[in-house]
Amino acid sequence: MAKGNVSLSVIRRLPRYHRFLRELSDNGIVRISSGDLSKRMGLTASQIRQDLNCFGGFGQQGYGYNVKDLYDEISKILGLGIPRKTVLIGAGNLGRAVTQHMDFSARGFQLIGMFDTNPSLIGQKIGGVEIYDSSLIGEFCEKHHPAVAILCIPKEAAYELAAVLISHGIKGFWNFSHYDLTIDYDGIAVENVHLGDSLSTLCYRIHELECPNGEQRLNEQPPN
């Protein structure tokens, strides 16, 4: 199992290993060498060995990795498949798209309710999940005890609702808002998705291609 002091950059690569291994497995590939995996993933073989060694390493000299075993091991490390009741706050365009686009159950997230302040949305169902009035979130949490909240609301609304959600036992946030929960709260798990920041980073990368000393910096871009 995982050793301590694993860097965030290694953790961030694990879901990608997981994706590639899933594909290999789906294609009937039983085992793979770190060299072959590195070509497919655009990483060096030593990088892959280093990454996986952080978690004890699963490769065998001369054999490589057993695809299914490594996939299962990374699933365990990531904590995938552990059932977690989840609510989504903000059933606007983004919230609805996230609901319809993501396979929550494959990772153990059970979406049990969506919340919005827009009367025209309340009562609707998206993928079989009902949209409730945001004012009922506390009551809902007391009754159903969700552990995870997906925030698809503006910063101000996120700031107000985070306090309520945390007071009702929510410990994990998939945060699409620009409110940085980690500044105000400890002991919660937050994964931010700042689409605006990502788009600005793309701007930088395009600009970098065009500007004189860009090449130097481009090399530092890992295939993320």
Add this chain to the structure above:
Amino acid sequence: MAKGNVSLSVIRRLPRYHRFLRELSDNGIVRISSGDLSKRMGLTASQIRQDLNCFGGFGQQGYGYNVKDLYDEISKILGLGIPRKTVLIGAGNLGRAVTQHMDFSARGFQLIGMFDTNPSLIGQKIGGVEIYDSSLIGEFCEKHHPAVAILCIPKEAAYELAAVLISHGIKGFWNFSHYDLTIDYDGIAVENVHLGDSLSTLCYRIHELECPNGEQRLNEQPPN
């Protein structure tokens, strides 16, 4: 202006500085010390000074940073506001949500067309932008010369269309697909948004809160 060898982690923080500075400016704050900015952003003052020094540093001893000047300087560094014709591929739930949710023009991206293979979507308009048949993308590029493509399509479709788009001069990709363009192409700017990987990372972080040696690793999570 920017010096070479700026690490990706610094670059990734720039859009966040930009966001906070915009808020400060909107709230009529003219200048701010690195200490005050660090409290608001959950970074250390020295971290902020280090980051901004990568680009020459803009602070003045005893004065701090001029909010508007620093905001404008970071805008320049990020290449925001430079007009770039942009197409979006895949007008499904995610593509439509991205179109309706993001302020492209604020960063210089001009969304001039959307593309899909679904006949029921072709001809529709989202936010005034028409959805065309994906088979016409090459023709469209020859005529309008977009520089950026937003990929909201599955991996296989992204693999096929990337070749077409790059052959027609697209040099920047905001990539929501799981196809890693950087493995097959050099000299393009790619910013990946892997929502599935992000959700898996949230899984890990929640799991980490629950598992014994989690605390140790949690400390490495920056407010991203």
